[in-house]
Amino acid sequence: MIKVVKFGGSSLASAEQFKKACAIINMEEARRFVVPSAPGKRDSSDTKVTDMLYQAYELAANDQPFNDALKAIKTRYDEIIYGLGLEISLDYEFKKIAENFKVKAGKDYAASRGEYLNGRIMAAYLNREFIDAAEVIRFDDDGLYDARVTEKLMRKRLEGLDGAVIPGFYGAFADGRVKTFSRGGSDITGSIVAGAIKAEVYENWTDVSGFMVADPRIIDNPETIDTITYKELRELAYMGASVLHEEAIFPVRKEGIPINIRNTNAPEDKGTWIVESTAQKPRFTITGIAGKKGFCSVNIEKELMNSEIGFGRKVLQAFEDYGISFEHVPSGIDTMTVFVHQDHFMDKEQKVVSAIHRLAEPDSIEIESDLALIAVVGRGMKSTRGTAGRIFSALAHSNVNVKMIDQGSSELNIIIGVQNQDFETAIKAIYDIFVMANL
Numbered sequence: 001m002i003k004v005v006k007f008g009g010s011s012l013a014s015a016e017q018f019k020k021a022c023a024i025i026n027m028e029e030a031r032r033f034v035v036p037s038a039p040g041k042r043d044s045s046d047t048k049v050t051d052m053l054y055q056a057y058e059l060a061a062n063d064q065p066f067n068d069a070l071k072a073i074k075t076r077y078d079e080i081i082y083g084l085g086l087e088i089s090l091d092y093e094f095k096k097i098a099e100n101f102k103v104k105a106g107k108d109y110a111a112s113r114g115e116y117l118n119g120r121i122m123a124a125y126l127n128r129e130f131i132d133a134a135e136v137i138r139f140d141d142d143g144l145y146d147a148r149v150t151e152k153l154m155r156k157r158l159e160g161l162d163g164a165v166i167p168g169f170y171g172a173f174a175d176g177r178v179k180t181f182s183r184g185g186s187d188i189t190g191s192i193v194a195g196a197i198k199a200e201v202y203e204n205w206t207d208v209s210g211f212m213v214a215d216p217r218i219i220d221n222p223e224t225i226d227t228i229t230y231k232e233l234r235e236l237a238y239m240g241a242s243v244l245h246e247e248a249i250f251p252v253r254k255e256g257i258p259i260n261i262r263n264t265n266a267p268e269d270k271g272t273w274i275v276e277s278t279a280q281k282p283r284f285t286i287t288g289i290a291g292k293k294g295f296c297s298v299n300i301e302k303e304l305m306n307s308e309i310g311f312g313r314k315v316l317q318a319f320e321d322y323g324i325s326f327e328h329v330p331s332g333i334d335t336m337t338v339f340v341h342q343d344h345f346m347d348k349e350q351k352v353v354s355a356i357h358r359l360a361e362p363d364s365i366e367i368e369s370d371l372a373l374i375a376v377v378g379r380g381m382k383s384t385r386g387t388a389g390r391i392f393s394a395l396a397h398s399n400v401n402v403k404m405i406d407q408g409s410s411e412l413n414i415i416i417g418v419q420n421q422d423f424e425t426a427i428k429a430i431y432d433i434f435v436m437a438n439l
C-alpha cells in the first residue's frame, strides 16, 4: 500500500512541529512519499517563510540590499535544524539563493525556496531521498500545469523507490526555470504525486481535524464532517469554506483516490474523507453550511417577460459585456434577478444598467446591495423530505427575512439570500436545526 502524505506550513513551522510530522510519517510504512510545505506561522503574529521570501526578493528586484532579509529566513531554518539535532548546513544553499537573487531569478524561484529547503531538511531527518520538484513537475510554455509530461516524469523518477521527499508548491518549465502554483499550492503537488503513482490514499495533514460543518468563527466548536463527496466540497469551497486548494481535487479524483484531511496536532482524530461517491449515510441531513457576504441583486422587471424569447440572454449579455460574472439568476414570471459580487459590480453598475435597458428594454431595474448568500449542502437532502421547510421555519423563528431561494436541480444544495446583517444569525439557525437538534 502506498500513501502520499502532505504536511502544511503550520505542521512544519518549528522543530517541535517537524518532530510530530515525522513521527506520523514513521508510524506507517505505507506513508512513503512526503510532500512538505514551507515553514508556516508558529503563532498568529508570525510570518510565513513564503511571505518572507517574497519580501526579500522584492528588495532584490528593486536593487536594494536583501542580505538581512535572507539572514532572517536562514535563522528560521537553522532553528529547525538545530532543534532536530541535525548536522546539515544550509550555507551553500543560501549562497546560491543570494547569487540567484542578484541576477533576478524571479519571484517564483524565490518563493519556491521555502519548500525546497524544508524538503532538504525533511529528507535528511527522515533519511529519505530528496527529489527536486523542478525535475518532476512541468509547466508548459503558457505557464499552465502540464499533466501529461508531469505524470510521465514523476512515474519514471519514483519507480522502484521505497520512499522520497518531494517539496510542494513548485515545478519548472522545460528549460528549468522555476514556476510556482498559486498560494497554498503544496496541496496540488501532493495530489499530483498521489495521482501519478496511483496511491491508495492522499493524506493531507494540517492544523484542523478536517472540514467543519460550519465556519468556527460563527459556530462555536462545530462538528467535523466525516465524509464529503467531491461535489459537495466544491459547493462549500465555492462559498468560502477553505481547507484545501481548489485545484488539488482533480489529479486524485481522476484516479479515484480519496483524500483524507488530518490534524498533525491530533493524529488520533480520523479527520475528513473526501471521496467520489459513498454509500455512507451522512451523520446529519446536511453535510455543511457555508456562505459569503457582499452581493448585490439586480432585479429586472418587464411585463410579459415570460413570453419574450431571448430576454434572459440579452440581460446576461449586458453583464458579460462588462466582464462581470453572475452567481445566481432566480426568476419569476415577469421578473428576473441577477446576483453579482458587489465589489466587482459597484464601479460598473450604471454602465450595466444602461446596457440592460439598451439590450432588453425592461420596464424597471432595481438594485439591492449588502446581501449575503448561504449554501446549505448535502447529498442527504435528496432522499429527505422537508429539508427546505425546516430551513425556512428555522430562519423565520430567528427573524431572518429570506430574500432569495435557489435549489439546484441536483438537490445537492439550497442557496439562500439574506441581508448581510442577518448572515451569522441565519447560519446559526440552520446549524441548530440540523446539527444541534440531532446530536
Ligand code: ASP
Residues within 6 Å of the ligand: 008, 009, 037, 038, 048, 050, 051, 114, 168, 169, 182, 183, 184, 185, 186, 187
Ligand atoms: N508555502 C506556500 C504558501 O504559503 C504554499 C503552501 O504552503 O502550500 O502559499
